[in-house]
Amino acid sequence: MILSTMQDFPLSVAAILRHGARVYGRSECVTWTGGGAPRRATFAQIAGNAERLASALAGLGVRPGDRVATFCWNNQEHLEAYFAVPAMGAVLHTLNIRLFPEQLSHIINHADDQVVIVDDTLVPLLARVVHELPAVEAFVVVGDGDASALEANANGAPVLRYHTLLAAEEPGYAWPEVDERSAASMCYTSGTTGDPKGVVYSHRSTFLHAMAVQSASLVGITEADRVLTIVPMFHVNAWGLPYGAFLSGATLHMPGPFMQPEHLAKFIAAERSTLASAVPTIWNGILALGEREEIDLSSLRAGTSGGAAAPRVLLERFERRYGLRIIQGWGMTETSPLGGMAFPPPGVEPGTDEDMYWRLKSGRVAAGVEMRIVDDSGAELPWDGESVGEIEVRGPWITGAYHRDPAPGKFDDGWLRTGDIGTIDDRGFYQITDRAKDVIKSGGEWISSVELENHLMAHPAVAEAAVIGVPDARWDERPLACVVLRPEASAAPAELASFLADKVARWQVPEYWTFLDEIPKTTVGKFDKKPLRARHRDAALEIEHVER
Numbered sequence: 001m002i003l004s005t006m007q008d009f010p011l012s013v014a015a016i017l018r019h020g021a022r023v024y025g026r027s028e029c030v031t032w033t034g035g036g037a038p039r040r041a042t043f044a045q046i047a048g049n050a051e052r053l054a055s056a057l058a059g060l061g062v063r064p065g066d067r068v069a070t071f072c073w074n075n076q077e078h079l080e081a082y083f084a085v086p087a088m089g090a091v092l093h094t095l096n097i098r099l100f101p102e103q104l105s106h107i108i109n110h111a112d113d114q115v116v117i118v119d120d121t122l123v124p125l126l127a128r129v130v131h132e133l134p135a136v137e138a139f140v141v142v143g144d145g146d147a148s149a150l151e152a153n154a155n156g157a158p159v160l161r162y163h164t165l166l167a168a169e170e171p172g173y174a175w176p177e178v179d180e181r182s183a184a185s186m187c188y189t190s191g192t193t194g195d196p197k198g199v200v201y202s203h204r205s206t207f208l209h210a211m212a213v214q215s216a217s218l219v220g221i222t223e224a225d226r227v228l229t230i231v232p233m234f235h236v237n238a239w240g241l242p243y244g245a246f247l248s249g250a251t252l253h254m255p256g257p258f259m260q261p262e263h264l265a266k267f268i269a270a271e272r273s274t275l276a277s278a279v280p281t282i283w284n285g286i287l288a289l290g291e292r293e294e295i296d297l298s299s300l301r302a303g304t305s306g307g308a309a310a311p312r313v314l315l316e317r318f319e320r321r322y323g324l325r326i327i328q329g330w331g332m333t334e335t336s337p338l339g340g341m342a343f344p345p346p347g348v349e350p351g352t353d354e355d356m357y358w359r360l361k362s363g364r365v366a367a368g369v370e371m372r373i374v375d376d377s378g379a380e381l382p383w384d385g386e387s388v389g390e391i392e393v394r395g396p397w398i399t400g401a402y403h404r405d406p407a408p409g410k411f412d413d414g415w416l417r418t419g420d421i422g423t424i425d426d427r428g429f430y431q432i433t434d435r436a437k438d439v440i441k442s443g444g445e446w447i448s449s450v451e452l453e454n455h456l457m458a459h460p461a462v463a464e465a466a467v468i469g470v471p472d473a474r475w476d477e478r479p480l481a482c483v484v485l486r487p488e489a490s491a492a493p494a495e496l497a498s499f500l501a502d503k504v505a506r507w508q509v510p511e512y513w514t515f516l517d518e519i520p521k522t523t524v525g526k527f528d529k530k531p532l533r534a535r536h537r538d539a540a541l542e543i544e545h546v547e548r
């Protein structure tokens with residue numbers, strides 16, 4: 001081997017921070033306050049505060065490799081922790097604020113978190129489990145709100161105030177040189193099946209992923225952008241936007257606890273956000289608000305949607321009503337998360353059927369990610385847009401293991417088994433048709449629940465739809481459509497079935513229907529089919545039958 005002459009320069013979170021602070025020191029992080037003036041801090045100020053925070057954490061005994069958790073909304077202080085903790089060599093563990101108490105204490109203990117930084121408004125949620133966290137040595141509360149619930153049960157661990165800690169420190173922390181392969185941060189999967197699993201990101205994976213986020217074939221943010229980060233910072237690195245912003249200079253808009261569509265729309269209008277990123281449920285909420293009152297989305301040049309399939313009708317309504325192009329991306333906690341975005345190929349006219357065809361794809365394989373689909377026997381399937389199998393991925397920002405969890409069956413000879421079922425075409429556009437655990441196999445043939453849901457949600461009377469497989473004596477399984485109607489709308493099962501009849505093969509049209517007030521959602525706002533299956537098993541759903 002001949003060695004190159006290139007420097008062996010470690011890719012690190014500190015390098016991202018240095019770049020943002022020096023080159024884009026005037027770019028801002030703007031935190032929405034719900035009414036009064038938003039809070040503003042420049043990237044240069046964020047960097048100074050990150051240095052102070054690192055000094056304070058070191059003073060609390062945090063050493064390289066130690067875990068520091070955050071239990072926070074999207075806000076300036078969370079961003080400071082995003083940089084300070086990894087840059088000092090410790091590991092940032094972002095906690096999902098919507099977890100059940102038992103899951104929350106499980107992951108804090110499993111990760112061995114030593115310090116927890118918590119927003120004052122979230123103190124009551126954390127306080128529910130604080131007596132079960134023997135290893136936590138200190139709590140740091142952001143804001144001046146009441147923290148007595150924590151203090152009462154903290155087993156002697158000090159409950160300190162973020163701003164007091166920072167005020168006692170000076171900027172100028174000397175960031176250590178880290179091994180780029182060492183842990184920078186960690187996030188647990190949402191764990192809809194079994195216990196959540198820990199994914200640990202390295203400095204190298206974080207840097208490379210942030211570079212990818214900036215590229216035009218993925219999110220493509222630049223200094224001219226103001227990015228409304230609706231996707232929570234506790235959910236897979238907020239899709240890489242905070243680190244991508246420091247590399248590109250894009251201003252960050254942080255909604256704090258004000259996640260309601262009314263607040264998001266006001267934020268966009270007031271601060272002229274140019275790009276917003278959210279799961280389809282949130283986009284839907286903004287659309288519904290726009291039906292009730294006038295909202296101004298004119299500053300948005302694009303939106304991104306991921307985490308679940310965006311229904312066609314959602315993309316169409318935003319485009320028609322607001323001229324807003326929402327582009328879908330696919331990813332997972334295990335993939336940092338970006339695996340690809342579905343930008344149509346060149347020559348496709350925006351607003352046409354062909355354009356929508358491409359935009360309904362889940363993504364196009366991102367540079368840096370390798371993908372394949374395999375059948376049940378593990379044999380690789382062709383990239384023909386038709387063969388359906390499990391998607392597997394590998395690459396520098398794809399996990400190769402889980403934290404302290406052997407996870408048998410999750411890896412296939414160096415490839416991550418995503419548990420997503422779909423197709424991939426000869427240009428690398430892929431389409432997720434189901435989660436492996438959600439597939440419906442009827443008479444030996446697959447029915448895509450995602451496709452049925454997509455069509456159903458295009459019916460004017462339907463607000464939400466989730467389709468699950470239910471046991472059937474003749475066909476093994478048949479689809480059951482769980483439908484939420486729009487307020488004051490009505491539609492009988494027969495009408496919805498005939499609406500589907502010319503859109504999917506006849507045998508795929510569900511004959512079982514149930515109407516609900518709401519589709520259950522996961523902690524990050526995706527449809528959660530597990531409770532629906534349980535309710536069906538317990539005969540707790542009122543089912544209507546339509547002759548096929």
Ligand code: AMP
Pocket residue numbers: 189190236305306307308309310328329330331332333334337362363418419420432434435524
């Ligand atoms: P999480 O780890 O919570 O981010 O969930 C990852 C899962 O979300 C993936 O494995 C997919 O099942 C689903 N997902 C993410 N993006 C999409 C998308 N664009 N279309 C369909 N499903 C998606």
